[in-house]
Amino acid sequence: MTRKKIAELYARLHALDPEPKGELHYVNPFTLLVAVALSAQATDKGVNKATGPLFQVADTAEKMAALGEEGLTEYIKTIGLYRTKAKNVIALSRKLLAETGGEVPADRDYLETLPGVGRKTANVVLNIAFGQPFIAVDTHIFRVGNRTGLAPGKTPAQVEEVLERVTPPDYKLHAHHWLILHGRYICKARKPDCWRCPIADLCAFKPKTPPPAEGKG
DNA sequence: CTCCCGATAT
DNA sequence: ATATCAGGAG
Structure with missing residues (x-):
C-alpha cells in the first residue's frame, strides 16, 4: 500500500473515532496484564464476565497469588483454556511478587x-497501561493487515x-485500537461488512458477495 | 506443528 | 455443526 493511502486510511479511522478504547475491563496495570493473559482465544465479553468478580477479590499480584490455582479456577472456568491460564496467572503473580514486589514493569x-x-x-500492556507507541498484533490485526494490504505478513x-515501519x-x-476495533466490527473473520467499510476503496480485498438486502425503510 | 478449551456467532 | 474468539508454550 502506498504511503498516501496509508495516511488516508489512518486519517479516516481517526476521524471516526478520535479516542479509541479497548473493551477489556481493568483497574490498574496488573489487572490489565491478567485480563489480556486471559483473553487468548476468548471474547472480551467472556473475559469481562469473569474478571468482574475476580478483580473485586484480587486486583494485585499479592491478592492473586493468595487465591492459588484452585481459587482462581473457580472464577475463570467459563473461559476457554482455563487450566493453562489459571496456572500461568498464579505463576506470574508469584513471580512479580518475588521480583518486583508486585509492580508491573514497563x-x-x-x-x-x-x-x-x-x-x-x-x-x-505497554501501549494501554503505559502509553507507549507499540502495536500489538492479535488475531484481528493480523487479519486486517493482510486483507487490506496495509501490513502483509505470514506471521504476527x-x-x-x-506496521511499525509504515504507520x-x-x-x-x-x-492498535483502531485496527482491532475495525477488525472486530467491520473487517470480521467470517463475513466482513465491506459495504459499510470506511476504507473499502483503499483496501486490497474485494468481496465476492453483495451486501445483504435492505429492510424496508 | 500441536495442544489447550468454554462461549458465542453463523 | 463448526468457525472463531484481544495467544503462548512445548
Missing part, C-alpha cells in the same frame, strides 16, 4: 519472561514489523 523484555505472557500481551511478528508516528499510539 519493560517488554521483562514482561515476556512472565509465564503466559508473549509479545502480543506485552505490547498491549512480520505484520508487527511492517506514521502520530498514529502509532492509537493504531
